Amino acid sequence: MTAANVLLVVLILAALGYILGRRRALRLVKGDPRKLHSLPGYYGWNGAMFTALPALFVMVVWLFLRPVLIERSVGEMVSDAMIPEGSSHSLVMSDVRRVAEGLDRAVANGTLRADEADALVDGLSAVRDRLTALGIAIGSNVPEETTTLAQAFRHKTAAGNTTMAGIVVLLALAGFGYAVLRTSPEFRARNSVEQGLKLLLILCSVIAIATTAGIVFSMLFETANFFKQYSWTEFFFGTTWSPNFRGNSDLGMLPLLWGTLYISLIALLVAVPIGLFAAIYMSEYASPKFRSVAKPLIEVLAGIPTIVYGLFALVTVGPMLRDYFAQPLGLGESGSSVMTAGLVMGIMIIPFVSSLSDDIINAVPQSLRDGSFGLGATSSETIRQVVIPAALPGIVGAVLLAASRAIGETMIVVLGAGAAARMDLNPFEAMTTITVKIVSQLTGDTDFAAPETLVAFALGLTLFVLTLGLNVLALVIVRKYREQYE
Amino acid sequence: MTDLSTNANAGQPKASLLAADARTMRRNKAEARFRAYGLGAVIVALLALAMLLISIFGNGLSAFTQTRVHLPVTIAEAIVDKKGTRDPEVMKKVTTIGYGKLIKAAMVDLIAKEGIVIEGLSDKDAEAIISKEAAATLRDEVLANPDLIGQTVTFDLLANGRIDGYFKGRVSMESAELDSNVSPAQLHLADALKDKGYLSKTFNLDFITAPDASDQRPEAAGLGVAILGSVYMMLVVLLLAPPIGVAASIYLEEFAPKNKFTDLIEVNIANLAAVPSIVFGILGLAIFINFAGLPQSAPIVGGLVLTLMTLPRVIIPARAALKAVPPSIRDAALGVGASKMQSVFHHVLPLAAPGILTGLIIGLAQALGETAPLLLIGMVAFVREYPGAPFDGLFDPASALPVQVYNWTQRADPAFVERASGAIIVLLAFLVVMNTLAIILRRRFERRW
Numbered sequence: 001m002t003a004a005n006v007l008l009v010v011l012i013l014a015a016l017g018y019i020l021g022r023r024r025a026l027r028l029v030k031g032d033p034r035k036l037h038s039l040p041g042y043y044g045w046n047g048a049m050f051t052a053l054p055a056l057f058v059m060v061v062w063l064f065l066r067p068v069l070i071e072r073s074v075g076e077m078v079s080d081a082m083i084p085e086g087s088s089h090s091l092v093m094s095d096v097r098r099v100a101e102g103l104d105r106a107v108a109n110g111t112l113r114a115d116e117a118d119a120l121v122d123g124l125s126a127v128r129d130r131l132t133a134l135g136i137a138i139g140s141n142v143p144e145e146t147t148t149l150a151q152a153f154r155h156k157t158a159a160g161n162t163t164m165a166g167i168v169v170l171l172a173l174a175g176f177g178y179a180v181l182r183t184s185p186e187f188r189a190r191n192s193v194e195q196g197l198k199l200l201l202i203l204c205s206v207i208a209i210a211t212t213a214g215i216v217f218s219m220l221f222e223t224a225n226f227f228k229q230y231s232w233t234e235f236f237f238g239t240t241w242s243p244n245f246r247g248n249s250d251l252g253m254l255p256l257l258w259g260t261l262y263i264s265l266i267a268l269l270v271a272v273p274i275g276l277f278a279a280i281y282m283s284e285y286a287s288p289k290f291r292s293v294a295k296p297l298i299e300v301l302a303g304i305p306t307i308v309y310g311l312f313a314l315v316t317v318g319p320m321l322r323d324y325f326a327q328p329l330g331l332g333e334s335g336s337s338v339m340t341a342g343l344v345m346g347i348m349i350i351p352f353v354s355s356l357s358d359d360i361i362n363a364v365p366q367s368l369r370d371g372s373f374g375l376g377a378t379s380s381e382t383i384r385q386v387v388i389p390a391a392l393p394g395i396v397g398a399v400l401l402a403a404s405r406a407i408g409e410t411m412i413v414v415l416g417a418g419a420a421a422r423m424d425l426n427p428f429e430a431m432t433t434i435t436v437k438i439v440s441q442l443t444g445d446t447d448f449a450a451p452e453t454l455v456a457f458a459l460g461l462t463l464f465v466l467t468l469g470l471n472v473l474a475l476v477i478v479r480k481y482r483e484q485y486e
Numbered sequence: 487m488t489d490l491s492t493n494a495n496a497g498q499p500k501a502s503l504l505a506a507d508a509r510t511m512r513r514n515k516a517e518a519r520f521r522a523y524g525l526g527a528v529i530v531a532l533l534a535l536a537m538l539l540i541s542i543f544g545n546g547l548s549a550f551t552q553t554r555v556h557l558p559v560t561i562a563e564a565i566v567d568k569k570g571t572r573d574p575e576v577m578k579k580v581t582t583i584g585y586g587k588l589i590k591a592a593m594v595d596l597i598a599k600e601g602i603v604i605e606g607l608s609d610k611d612a613e614a615i616i617s618k619e620a621a622a623t624l625r626d627e628v629l630a631n632p633d634l635i636g637q638t639v640t641f642d643l644l645a646n647g648r649i650d651g652y653f654k655g656r657v658s659m660e661s662a663e664l665d666s667n668v669s670p671a672q673l674h675l676a677d678a679l680k681d682k683g684y685l686s687k688t689f690n691l692d693f694i695t696a697p698d699a700s701d702q703r704p705e706a707a708g709l710g711v712a713i714l715g716s717v718y719m720m721l722v723v724l725l726l727a728p729p730i731g732v733a734a735s736i737y738l739e740e741f742a743p744k745n746k747f748t749d750l751i752e753v754n755i756a757n758l759a760a761v762p763s764i765v766f767g768i769l770g771l772a773i774f775i776n777f778a779g780l781p782q783s784a785p786i787v788g789g790l791v792l793t794l795m796t797l798p799r800v801i802i803p804a805r806a807a808l809k810a811v812p813p814s815i816r817d818a819a820l821g822v823g824a825s826k827m828q829s830v831f832h833h834v835l836p837l838a839a840p841g842i843l844t845g846l847i848i849g850l851a852q853a854l855g856e857t858a859p860l861l862l863i864g865m866v867a868f869v870r871e872y873p874g875a876p877f878d879g880l881f882d883p884a885s886a887l888p889v890q891v892y893n894w895t896q897r898a899d900p901a902f903v904e905r906a907s908g909a910i911i912v913l914l915a916f917l918v919v920m921n922t923l924a925i926i927l928r929r930r931f932e933r934r935w
Contacts, residue, residue, distance in 0.1 A: 067779050097779075194827040198741060204733035205742075208755045208801070211794050215765060218772030274527045281524025298531050303848075303921065305855025307888040308542065308910050314895055315903055316541040347534045354531070378513055380520035401760065408762025410858035415895055435764050435858070442771060442862050460768040464761065471760045475753075 006059065006165045013172045014052035017179060021047025024183045038190035046189045049196045050179035055172035062164045070156045074149055092146065099150035100157075219464065222448075222457035229451040235458060241421035241432075243441065243452045251455045253462065255421040259431035263342045263417060264406035266427065270346025272399055275353025282354070283361045284383055295358075302351035306411040313344040313416030325428065332428035334418060339427040341417035345409055349402045356401065360394030360481070361387060393481040400474035404467040410435040434459050542907050542914075548654045549908025552690035552705065553645040555616055555679065559592040560638040561628060572632040582621040589616055589624065589643070602678045607671040615672050615679075617644035619699065619706035645685065647705040647901040649676045653687060656900060693908060697870045698885065698893070704901035707894070709909055711869050715785050715884030716854060718873065722789025722880065723796055723853050728846055730793075731800030732835075735842075738801070739808040740830050759798035766795045767859030775863060782864030783883035785873065791863060792853040799852060803845025807838040840931035847924040851917050857888040865889045887913045 022044030029035040036043070071093065078092055183189070227235070230251060238252020278298060282291050318335035321343070326332040364387050372382040388395070418430025419440065441456040448454070506514065563570060565584050567577050590613040597612060620643040627641070628634055644650075648668035651657040653676075662670045679685040696708025734755075742748040770791035774780045780787050811834045819829035860866075865886050873882035885893070887909060894906040 064778065067777065190825065194825060197827060198737075201733045201737035201741065204730045205737045205751050207730055208734065208751055208758060208797065211758060211769070211797070212754050214773050215761070215769045218769055218777075219765075222772065274530055277524045277527030278531055281521070281528055285521055285524055286528075294528050294532065297535060298528070301531065301535055303851065303917065304538070305857065305888055305913065305917070307855065307857040307891050308538070308914070310857075311891060311895060311906055311910060312538050312541055315545060315907070316537070347531075347538070350531050350534070378517040380517045381513070383520070404760060408764065410762070410764045410861075411892070414858075415892070435762070438764055438768070439858070439861050442768070443864075443866055448776065457768065457772075460765055464765050467760065467762055468757060471757055475756060 002161075003059065003063065006168050007056075009169055010052055010055045010059075010172045013055075013169075013176055014048040017047030017049075017051035017176045018044035019047075020176075020180050021045075021183055021189075024180055025185070025187075025189070028183070029185050036185050037188050038193075042189035042193050043183050043187070045193045046187075047176065047179040047183070049193060050175035051172050052175075053196060053200075054175050055168045058171055059164065059168050062160075062168075066157070066160055066164075070153065070160060073156060074153050077149055077152060095146050096149045096153055099147060100153040103150060103154060215464065219457050219461040222454050223461050226451055226454035226458045229454070235455070239423065241437070243455070245450070245452055247450075249452055251451065253434075253459065255423050256432060256434045256437055256459070257462075258423045259338065259413075259417065259421070260407055260433040260435070262338050262427070262431065263345065263413060263433060264403055266338060266342025267345035267349060267406045268399065268403055270343055271349040271353050271402060274346075275350045275402075276357055276395065278350070279354045279357035279361055280383055280388075283358050284379060284387070295355075298354055299351050301347065302355075304348075306348065306409060307415075309344050309348050310411040310415035313340050313412055317344055318416060321428070329428075331426055332430075334428070334430045336416055336418035336430045337428045338417060338431050341413045342427070344416055345406055345412050348409070348412065349405055352402045352405055353398055356398035357391070357395050360391045360398065360478075363394070364390045391481075393477050397474040397478035397481065400470050400477070404470035404474070407470070408435065408463060408467045410439060414439055434463050438463070542910050544907075545904055546907025546909075546911045549693055549904050549911075550690050551654075551687045552693070553650040553653050553685060553687050554642045555645050555685050556640055557589070557592050557596065557616070557643050557684065558638050558640045559588055559624065560595075561588060561635050562591075563635050566628055567632070567635055572635065574629045574632060577629060577632065580625070582625055585621040585624045585628070586613070589613060589620055596679075596684065597675070600678075600682050600684075602675065602682075604671050604674045604678065606669070607675055611669060611672050612675060614668075615646050615649045615676055617646050617703055617705045619644055619703045642688070644705045645676070647703065647899060649673070650705050651901055652676060653680075654904070656904070693905075694912065697872065698868060698890065699870075700868075701897055701899065704897075704899050704905060707902070707905050709887065709890060709912060711872055712885040712887045712890035712909070713912070714873060715788070715865070715869075716887045718785035718876065718880055718884060719789040719792055719886060720850060720854060721876065722786060723793050723850060726789075726793045727796045727800050727849065731797050731846070731849075732804055732842060734797070735801045735804035735808060736830060736835070739805045740834070741826070755798045755801055759802060762858075763795060763856055764858040764862070766791050767862030769794070770859060770863045781881055781883070783867045783869065783885075784881045785884050785886075786880040787863050788860050788865055788886060789880070791859050792856060795856065795859065796849045796853045799849040800842075800846055803848070804838070804842045807841025807845065808834060810841065811837045837933070840927055840933075844924045844928045844932075847920050847927070851920040851924075854916060854920070855888055855913060857892055860886050860889045861892065866893055868893075887916075 022040050025036055025043035026033065026040055033040050074096065075093055078096075235251055235253055237254065238250060239254050240250040240252050241255045243249040243251060282295055286294065314336070318337070318340040321337065321340055322333070322335045325339075326334070326337065368386050368390060369382055372386045377385070413433045413436050417432060417436065419432050419436060420430050421432050421437070422429065424431065438456045438459050441453055441459075446453045565587060566580050569576060571577075590609060593612045593616065594609050620641075623643065624641060646668070648657050648662075648665065649672065652662075652668075652673050657665070657668060657673070659670050659673060662668045662673055676685060692706070693708050694713065695710045696706065697711045698708065699706035738748065738751065738755075742751075770787055774787045774790055775782055815833050815837065816829050819833045820826070824832065865884070866889055867883060867885075869883050869885050871882070873879040873884040891906045891909045891913070894902040894909065
């Protein structure tokens with residue numbers, strides 16, 4: 001029974017639970033709903049809930065755990081003798097999985113009967129040819145043991161699925177019986193349903209935590225694998241980045257970090273003055289009419305996908321900077337450069353700076369301005385000497401948020417900054433960033449045992465920690481500041 | 487009395503109140519300067535927006551038209567159906583190379599018929615002004631309709647990318663001299679054909695519906711698979727993000743006790759909204775592909791990753807919308823005997839719905855334009871097959887609109903820049919529609935309490 005079928009059965013049972021629960025409640029009071037504790041519908045929902053929720057919960061847990069459990073139990077069957085020279089346990093396992101998948105597909109589209117798939121060992125080569133003819137490659141150098149393991153893999157999966165289906169349906173039936181039998185006029189069906197609903201709500205809000213945990217653990221785990229193969233001091237303090245898929249790579253992070261920070265710095269140099277002055281003009285000078293047109297237009301900049309900025313950098317800004325600045329000044333020949341990426345990224349984060357600063361400047365109490373005007377100060381003097389100092393912590397928070405956005409930005413730098421890892425001061429040289437290297441190490445053919453691939457997780461973790469730090473700092477500052485005037 | 491008047495005379499201001507003194511003038515100038523800086527900043531930001539849009543539209547609008555050659559092709563039985571069976575199964579043995587010969591013959595005939603004489607133009611060059619994709623188009627047509635065999639039918643065939651570029655101003659006679667892929671003679675031929683009405687630029691529906699094409703045929707590349715992939719991913723997001731997001735915000739806003747745990751959830755959500763999108767890609771790769779064993783390049787994985795990314799962006803505005811419903815509504819519901827749950831689901835939620843929906847649409851629009859996480863879960867693969875119908879189709883490989891843009895920027899032929907910009911116009915059109923919807927919703931249904 002497939003998962004979809006099991007789901008269907010559970011849902012049908014739940015619908016039955018609703019109908020029977022409701023009907024039983026009404027029958028017990030001879031059709032007079034006034035004698036029931038809750039509205040009749042709640043008795044129905046109670047039935048449906050007890051039928052579906054525990055069963056579906058078990059099913060979801062199984063679907064998540066299945067790969068791990070089966071992997072482990074088959075993995076134990078791999079003997080050391082089976083691992084060829086220069087290979088590893090995980091490579092053998094991935095072979096096993098591939099063969100099992102190939103068999104599954106062959107059975108699914110009718111090339112093989114299920115019993116043929118089990119008896120594969122006898123005529124391995126013949127079957128392999130048939131599979132290859134169908135576009136299912138199971139490799140020519142797969143030893144017999146792997147095929148045996150693949151069959152074990154399939155059997156365990158099938159057995160596991162059957163057990164799971166049995167347990168889920170039994171659970172659904174048990175819940176169904178329990179709920180229907182428990183139905184009586186005094187039974188507080190509404191409270192019971194609401195308890196269940198609340199549990200569901202809590203579960204949904206926990207997903208946020210699960211996501212963070214997923215991010216942290218998936219990266220921590222692979223990063224730990226990486227540091228087993230590569231020294232962490234060389235990663236954090238190495239100054240050369242030259243990955244080599246035959247091994248022996250230099251994976252020093254500093255050139256990437258330098259590129260990231262340099263580009264973000266240029267982006268902030270563009271965005272902070274423009275964003276800040278725009279915010280000041282919008283909140284202190286602009287007429288409501290001008291504001292109602294210009295503010296949404298600036299915010300459009302924040303809604304444009306980053307790939308659009310990337311293309312803009314690649315096609316327009318890069319060549320322009322090269323032809324009018326870099327080449328005449330003799331600073332570089334490359335269209336993709338720190339300047340290109342920084343400039344375009346600066347445009348992208350203008351709205352982050354401007355709308356946050358705008359909110360913060362608006363939150364400064366009017367009485368401060370009135371006091372300053374009363375002393376005879378002009379608007380600009382008031383802004384420079386009263387409003388901005390009062391809003392400064394909030395503005396710093398906004399800038400930090402913008403910085404974290406710039407550091408984590410990917411598409412603009414992938415298309416605009418280039419791929420050469422170097423530490424240089426010339427902004428018209430192509431440099432590269434952490435995010436660019438995450439993309440280049442994790443796309444294409446990847447081998448999750450090699451440090452050249454795993455380094456992407458270490459880079460990801462570094463990026464995560466860096467941006468998280470900035471965000472938390474910014475949030476703390478902004479929150480502190482808000483309290484000040486509330 | 488006299489004292490006073492003399493004092494008044496003595497203390498007479500050096501300057502009139504009406505004429506500004508030097509210091510005031512300096513201050514006023516500083517004021518004007520400051521104001522100009524502010525206006526300048528706004529104008530610079532708007533100019534940047536304008537430049538961005540002009541650049542994209544300038545490069546991309548031409549992707550929606552395509553140069554086509556209206557070529558009368560005689561479908562010779564001797565080539566496509568030697569045995570004369572008219573059986574598509576038998577005719578399938580003739581590859582596109584055979585159909586290429588038909589096109590070549592048709593081109594040579596046409597040049598002879600119209601009396602076009604161009605120096606240094608070989609038959610092979612003449613054929614090459616038609617796209618390499620044309621033979622496949624012709625083959626599909628003939629296989630679908632074997633009755634055409636033996637007749638002379640006029641087909642609208644794609645012109646080669648360079649010829650198309652010539653009519654869009656990308657290729658000139660001078661650049662053709664240096665280009666090994668196109669010669670000035672071919673351009674002269676194209677001009678001649680255009681004069682005789684055999685060649686014209688028409689609206690390019692294939693750009694929106696056709697699948698991607700290989701490096702050598704930018705003229706045939708389309709967005710069909712990418713749009714379908716994006717739609718599938720949005721389907722997954724739409725199925726998962728709203729219920730989970732709304733449930734989470736209801737819990738946090740209406741039920742959660744103030745304690746360490748709910749504080750943790752709140753800080754978490756605020757931070758998740760600011761985590762770089764590429765980190766979600768790493769999560770998707772590690773959890774959904776490596777751990778749970780879902781297929782690479784599949785819209786289901788993309789949809790799940792985008793759902794996780796969208797959730798905080800749905801929860802934050804949804805909570806604001808719930809918070810904006812005044813407590814009196816809740817009190818009134820509780821006062822007439824509703825339970826807490828009933829007051830929320832029957833009264834607060836419907837009143838907050840427009841705000842929640844607005845946030846949801848904006849979150850979806852952001853998810854639609856997201857590229858970086860999709861690169862990591864293998865959506866960059868070259869996919870020419872349309873994915874199947876949902877839900878099985880969710881597990882088929884597909885591309886996505888923003889990723890297709892990235893993909894095209896990585897190709898050598900400059901014609902792909904036009905394609906990429908055109909794809910962005912399609913993407914922006916989707917975003918404009920979604921955001922307009924959000925604005926309309928907000929304008930029509932938003933209540934101020």
